[in-house]
Amino acid sequence: MxxxxxxxxxxxxxxxxxxxxxxxxxxxxxxxxxxxxxxxxxxxxxxxxxxVMPGFIDLHVHLRDPGLEYKETLTTGGRAAVKGGVTTVCAMPNTKPVIDNGVKVKEVMERAKRESLTNVIQLGAVTVGQEGKELADIRGMAKNGCHAISEDGKSVMNASLYRKGMNLAKEEGLAVFAHCEDITMVEGGVMNADKKAEKLGLKGITNAVEDVIVARDILLAKETGVRLHLCHCSTKDSIKMLGLAKEEGLDVTGEVCPHHFILSTDDITKDDGNYKMNPPLRSKEDVEAIKEGLRNGTVDVIATDHAPHAEAEKNRSMKLAAFGIVGLETSAALTYTELVETGIITPMQMAEKMSWNPAKILGLHDRGSVSEGKxxxxxxxxxxKEYTIDKNTFLSKGKNTPFHGRKxxxxxxxxxxxxxxxxxxxxxxx
Incomplete structure (x- = not known):
């Protein structure tokens, strides 16, 4: 055509x-x-x-398929993606079963060609079953086009094993997408550790839970030489450490999500599961640091961490609700409204952070650009166009968003x- x-x-x-x-x-x-x-x-x-921009490339999406299709499928996730202008997604491997070998990567990507309107790159886990005990089939997954490995949803707490995985990823030309969370420090927390958590009677998650693993992973990337991508950075010190890694010339990039550069715990007025995400909404000081990182180029990518859940899993106390927020259908409008209209980034930087930089990180040389031959x-x-976000119009199965009703x-x-x-x-x- x-x-x-x-x-x-x-x-x-x-x-x-x-x-x-x-x-x-x-x-x-x-x-x-x-x-x-x-x-x-x-x-x-x-x-x-x-x-007219290159189609957006979302490096961080949970399609929930296989095994959790009641939350999302390749089909519904693909429809949500293209409604949001997203033409390529990286699907995280924490499905049931976990995507931890080449056969599973191949199966999902072949199905996606038939079932999804967006291009799906299935990422592979770092360890078998994401259990942190033995390395997954990294070579097999690389052979079948996974582009990157990630233990998203958790960190590989065994640093020695993780280093071995990084070395294999480096050999195979894969990136490592890092979910930075020291699980031993979470201690049952459900939101940011601050006065708002105390007021709501909820356990908090400190910034150090993220920052400790950010520091560790950057040091491991320095030693192994692997391409490291820090997922959903949410703290001021994560942004600071990302900047220091870049100053040192390390092959390290980072992403932030709209909910982390827009909302803080000040926006949580009651115990509402739709405000529960991992990492949690942080302080206004963290939000401002993220915005500055976007403005000055420290932050490379805007991604969504699209994490759909069934209504019953979210419309409950944060003590019981699942972690996660949907974002495929709202990320472009939120980015434009909160960053471009306010002069924090330019329209060109929006295209860069939502398409060109993700393409470079993945090694997709024929995408991320509106130029001849691509x-x-x-x-x-x-x-x-001005309008109000209405979760009831979402094409995703997930309606879990704190942005419902936002202009x-x-x-x-x-x-x-x-x-x-x-x-x-x-x-x-x-």
Whole structure:
């Protein structure tokens, strides 16, 4: 199919193009980006007043498939993704069974080609069953295209075993995605350790629970030379240590999530399970440090940690609720509203942190850019559209969000994945 996108503001972080022009797509590739393209096309899309950006790449998504399909599936997660302009997701391996060998990686990715509208990269676990006792089939998973290993949902507490896994990942050209949490220090905590936790009568999780493992993992990455990506950084010291690692020239990157750069414990007014996530919402001081890290380039990536749960698992006290928040359908609008509109980052930096940088981290050389020869993953985003987030309209099975009822600005109006229009005008295009 040929698609001609007319007169949008093209934002391409790779070429630094930021201008009103046209984009021609033929089949699954972008074939021309220029002003005043005059040619016949099967579809012509008027993008006046809109940004035309590379499709977003979310490095941190829980699709819950296989084994937890009542929370999410490859199909529902894929629909939620393209509604949010996300054309590639990294699926975390903490499913049932855990994705810990090459056969399982291959099975999910082959199913995803049939069942999901977004491109799915299945990540592999670091240890068998994520039990922290023996290394998973890292070579087999690399052979089948996992791109990175992660023990997400927990940390590998055995540093010696983790170092061995890092060395194998380095040999296989894989990144290590680190969920930084010293489980021995959590001690039953369910939210940030501060006066609000005391007021609500809830056990707290200190910043050190994250910071101790951030420091350890950076030091292990320095020793092994592996490419380390720090997931969902939430504390001021995590951002500080990420910056120090970069100053030293280490191959270390970091991501933050919209809930961590927008909300703090000040926003928790009652014991509500929809505000329970891991890591927890932190202090305003941590939020400001995250924003500064985004502004100055210390933070490379905006990801969601999309973690859908059934309603009964979230609509309860934080003492009993599951950890997690959905984000695929809200991340673009929240990022634009809270970061671009406020001048913390530019529209180009939004495209960089949501697409180009994730592509580089994964080694996806043909994605993350609106330029000739690249895979035609494109999002058309209207920066002027204002609306209120309504969880009841989510395509994800998960409705667990503290952002329900929040006014935002900026909406995905069209998503093109691999040269195919998969979302347009508020509707999924199967």
């Amino acid at each position: 040929t698609i001609l996108i007319k007169e949008g503001r093209v934002l391409d972080p790779e070429t630094k193009r930021d201008e009103i022009c046209d984009v021609l797509i033929d089949g699954d590739r972008i074939t021309r980006v220029d002003s005043g393209i005059e040619t016949e096309a099967e579809r012509i899309i008027d993008a006046k007043g809109c940004y 895979i035609a993953d494109v999002v058309i985003f209207d920066p002027e 935002v600005k900026g909406e995905v109006v069209c998503t093109i994945a691999g040269g195919r229009i998969v979302y347009e005008g508020g509707k999924i295009i199967d």
